[in-house]
Amino acid sequence: MDFTTGLNEMQKQAVLHTEGPLLILAGAGSGKTRVLTHRIAHLVENKRISPWSILAITFTNKAAGEMRERVGSLIGDEIASQMWVSTFHSMCVRILRRYSERLGYDRYFTIYDTADQKALLKDIIKNQNINEKNFPVGAVLGAISSKKNELITPALAKEQAGGEYRDKILAEIYGAYQKKLKENNAMDFDDLLMNTYELFKLNEDVLQDYQHKFRYILVDEYQDTNGVQYQLVQMLARKHQNLCVVGDDDQSIYGWRGADIRNILDFEKDFKEATVIKLEQNYRSTKNILDAANSVVAHNKGRKPKRLWTESEAGETISIVETDNEYREAEMIAAQIVRAIEEGEREYKDFAVLYRTNAQSRVVEEKFITSSIPYRLLGGTRFYERKEIKDLISYLKVISNPKDDVALKRIINVPKRGIGAASINAIAEYALVQNMDFFEAARLCKELGILGVGPSQKVLAFTNLIEELQEIANTNDIKMLLETLIEKTEYRNHIRFTEGDTAEDRLSNIDELFSKTVHYMASAQEPHLGEFLEEVALVADIDNYDEASNSVVLMTLHSAKGLEFPVVFMPGVEEGLFPSYMSMTEGEDKLEEERRLCYVGITRAREKLFILYANGRTVFGRPQSSMPSRFIKELPREVTNLAHLDKHILRDKQTGKATIGQEVGERRSFSVSEFTQLNQKRSFSSEAQDKSQKMSFQGRTIEKPTIPIHRKTAIPPFMNHKPVENLPEPIQNFTVGEVVKHIKFGQGTIKEVMQTDKDVFVTITFENGESRQLSTRFAKLQRLSY
Numbered sequence: 001m002d003f004t005t006g007l008n009e010m011q012k013q014a015v016l017h018t019e020g021p022l023l024i025l026a027g028a029g030s031g032k033t034r035v036l037t038h039r040i041a042h043l044v045e046n047k048r049i050s051p052w053s054i055l056a057i058t059f060t061n062k063a064a065g066e067m068r069e070r071v072g073s074l075i076g077d078e079i080a081s082q083m084w085v086s087t088f089h090s091m092c093v094r095i096l097r098r099y100s101e102r103l104g105y106d107r108y109f110t111i112y113d114t115a116d117q118k119a120l121l122k123d124i125i126k127n128q129n130i131n132e133k134n135f136p137v138g139a140v141l142g143a144i145s146s147k148k149n150e151l152i153t154p155a156l157a158k159e160q161a162g163g164e165y166r167d168k169i170l171a172e173i174y175g176a177y178q179k180k181l182k183e184n185n186a187m188d189f190d191d192l193l194m195n196t197y198e199l200f201k202l203n204e205d206v207l208q209d210y211q212h213k214f215r216y217i218l219v220d221e222y223q224d225t226n227g228v229q230y231q232l233v234q235m236l237a238r239k240h241q242n243l244c245v246v247g248d249d250d251q252s253i254y255g256w257r258g259a260d261i262r263n264i265l266d267f268e269k270d271f272k273e274a275t276v277i278k279l280e281q282n283y284r285s286t287k288n289i290l291d292a293a294n295s296v297v298a299h300n301k302g303r304k305p306k307r308l309w310t311e312s313e314a315g316e317t318i319s320i321v322e323t324d325n326e327y328r329e330a331e332m333i334a335a336q337i338v339r340a341i342e343e344g345e346r347e348y349k350d351f352a353v354l355y356r357t358n359a360q361s362r363v364v365e366e367k368f369i370t371s372s373i374p375y376r377l378l379g380g381t382r383f384y385e386r387k388e389i390k391d392l393i394s395y396l397k398v399i400s401n402p403k404d405d406v407a408l409k410r411i412i413n414v415p416k417r418g419i420g421a422a423s424i425n426a427i428a429e430y431a432l433v434q435n436m437d438f439f440e441a442a443r444l445c446k447e448l449g450i451l452g453v454g455p456s457q458k459v460l461a462f463t464n465l466i467e468e469l470q471e472i473a474n475t476n477d478i479k480m481l482l483e484t485l486i487e488k489t490e491y492r493n494h495i496r497f498t499e500g501d502t503a504e505d506r507l508s509n510i511d512e513l514f515s516k517t518v519h520y521m522a523s524a525q526e527p528h529l530g531e532f533l534e535e536v537a538l539v540a541d542i543d544n545y546d547e548a549s550n551s552v553v554l555m556t557l558h559s560a561k562g563l564e565f566p567v568v569f570m571p572g573v574e575e576g577l578f579p580s581y582m583s584m585t586e587g588e589d590k591l592e593e594e595r596r597l598c599y600v601g602i603t604r605a606r607e608k609l610f611i612l613y614a615n616g617r618t619v620f621g622r623p624q625s626s627m628p629s630r631f632i633k634e635l636p637r638e639v640t641n642l643a644h645l646d647k648h649i650l651r652d653k654q655t656g657k658a659t660i661g662q663e664v665g666e667r668r669s670f671s672v673s674e675f676t677q678l679n680q681k682r683s684f685s686s687e688a689q690d691k692s693q694k695m696s697f698q699g700r701t702i703e704k705p706t707i708p709i710h711r712k713t714a715i716p717p718f719m720n721h722k723p724v725e726n727l728p729e730p731i732q733n734f735t736v737g738e739v740v741k742h743i744k745f746g747q748g749t750i751k752e753v754m755q756t757d758k759d760v761f762v763t764i765t766f767e768n769g770e771s772r773q774l775s776t777r778f779a780k781l782q783r784l785s786y
């Protein structure tokens with residue numbers, strides 16, 4: 001059977017070149033994953049290779065499932081099910097289950113998750129009399145994990161530490177931790193990889209067994225392999241050398257987790273006989289989207305030059321959407337989806353919202369819920385289900401209603417305040433027998449003799465805290481309440497000490513909840529804790545959550561790797577958020593990794609891409625001004641919705657010099673008459689304004705990043721300057737600030753104007769305070785003023 005039908009020349013070669021090392025180096029959407037699946041089908045069906053002899057490695061379980069499915073549809077599910085299609089981790093578990101006794105584990109070893117790891121590590125730190133303040137569990141775990149990924153054993157770590165105090169202690173903790181794991185017959189996630197490596201190194205026969213078995217090895221997303229994964233591949237492929245790796249150096253986005261981009265760049269050195277095939281035709285995206293992706297990533301210096309092309313049409317322009325804040329941003333996304341659904345253009349599942357940090361999902365989730373847009377959150381927990389959010393909400397629930405036992409038991413010892421299970425049980429039992437509330441019994445645990453002096457002191461410290469917080473709640477200042485609560489419980493430190501890699505993310509979720517209270521305080525007529533909790537409960541409801549449903553997908557840019565969607569929204573493309581503040585301050589390498597992430601994001605879109613940025617965002621409850629990301633400035637203007645602005649050349653009356661268009665980042669509203677005046681006068685020079693501006697970021701004052709912002713003209717980005725005849729129906733030009741009248745909603749002021757290919761949308765705040773986004777094609781607005 002021919003599995004190369006429909007493939008291009010290079011793809012065919014890649015499928016048919018089965019013997020010897022092969023590197024397929026190609027950009028996004030060029031069919032790398034597709035080639036892998038066809039190659040497997042070709043091996044089994046035409047070369048009569050047993051499915052047992054094939055090992056295919058993917059980056060996520062989801063990707064593995066998809067690959068198996070695709071192979072199954074080519075050669076039948078039964079054959080596909082006999083192959084090893086798995087992630088590195090599941091491959092290792094499978095090998096270790098068979099041979100772990102060789103390493104001194106029994107075959108029923110357990111696998112520890114993060115919580116188990118932490119509990120173990122905490123004990124060790126305590127037993128060794130090490131101050132947890134200096135060696136927070138999360139940080140220690142992170143350090144151990146990166147050592148394991150680089151195959152550094154405790155002994156080696158000790159050697160490398162030399163006289164360095166901190167490293168020496170870390171090496172000691174690491175040694176004790178490994179010892180304890182082994183005693184418990186347990187492995188953590190990194191052990192799965194490292195122990196398989198050890199197993200192979202110490203047992204030549206086992207290695208040979210697998211080398212012999214896997215005659216053909218295929219690895220997808222090779223650019224994101226870390227040190228130990230790289231070694232495993234090298235070892236397994238040594239005998240047959242039929243190793244096919246595919247990847248894209250421009251999509252290497254896991255450097256922060258130890259992935260090494262050099263693994264792919266050095267492939268030709270590692271395998272002298274390697275054949276390299278480059279795929280350059282993209283089959284996923286429109287030309288505009290592809291041009292945008294190419295142009296952004298071209299700003300990276302450390303890359304192999306390559307340029308993707310496509311036969312697809314230019315397609316719609318990329319919409320760069322500027323809004324006032326994250327709420328408007330979410331509204332804009334929701335409005336676009338609702339419109340496309342109503343007009344029958346799309347289904348919910350055609351849309352994806354891809355963001356930089358998990359915390360960004362909250363506002364979008366809330367907007368989707370209130371707009372009845374079904375959505376699902378991939379690779380993450382929905383905002384109100386996240387542990388830290390549930391903890392804090394549980395506190396608020398207890399403060400509001402001390403009878404809420406579920407919430408109370410969740411937080412009575414979080415952060416740890418020495419209240420053990422025995423105390424909790426004693427109180428619970430007393431309360432049950434005496435028909436009292438748990439909280440009441442807890443409050444009186446000393447007087448009633450439920451607990452001894454020591455334990456009751458700890459419980460009283462808790463009940464006193466709740467009562468103190470209740471007093472603040474009585475003032476109805478929810479923002480202050482949450483602030484005090486976080487402060488008094490030292491909840492942030494609790495996260496810092498107990499969470500490893502995820503601490504930063506969790507802290508920003510807390511900030512996000514904080515922003516929610518600020519927003520609530522600003523919008524509620526009479527703020528009240530009960531009402532706040534009701535509002536939260538409404539959006540936190542997960543009853544109608546259906547995995548397989550036709551719904552919009554929300555996820556981080558990282559987890560979107562390898563996937564594709566007809567329409568993609570990328571919100572929050574702002575300096576300090578994307579690129580992240582950390583990457584901006586930690587050097588060019590980090591920044592380039594962010595840029596690659598941007599490339600990954602753009603190339604997920606097949607037909608339409610929205611890039612959004614807000615002029616301000618609430619960070620830790622404080623409104624911060626923000627600036628459009630440098631990545632936006634790296635997009636070629638001609639593929640964006642800003643292109644039509646360029647047609648309006650401003651001519652300086654005195655010098656005759658022309659100034660073309662305007663760069664994003666400028667935000668001013670002009671009435672038409674003002675605009676005309678400006679045109680006559682020549683706009684304003686802004687270089688002086690750009691210099692050394694300070695902005696506040698996460699409570700700090702920093703220099704505004706030095707990206708040149710050319711403020712050359714005075715046209716707000718979304719004013720309709722498209723020549724009227726190009727649009728399907730005559731459209732009036734509207735301007736921000738203009739007062740208009742709507743037949744049903746009355747008089748209002750235009751707050752935003754947004755142009756798409758087919759229409760111009762205006763957001764109007766009406767006199768009753770309500771805001772609506774309306775199509776100027778249909779809304780029949782009447783002009784009242786200029």
Ligand SMILES: Nc1ncnc2c1ncn2[C@@H]1O[C@H](COP(=O)(O)OP(=O)(O)OP(=O)(O)O)[C@@H](O)[C@H]1O
Binds near residue numbers: 007011035562564
């Ligand atoms: N020769 C081809 N003809 C038609 N469609 C193709 C061809 N090759 C690939 N495609 C389609 O292009 C899209 C992208 O392919 P695929 O996901 O394999 O790309 P990729 O290189 O793995 O992308 P990424 O870098 O994002 O992982 C898919 O929808 C795939 O079916």
Ligand SMILES: [Mg+2]
Binds near residue numbers: 033
């Ligand atoms: Mg792929």
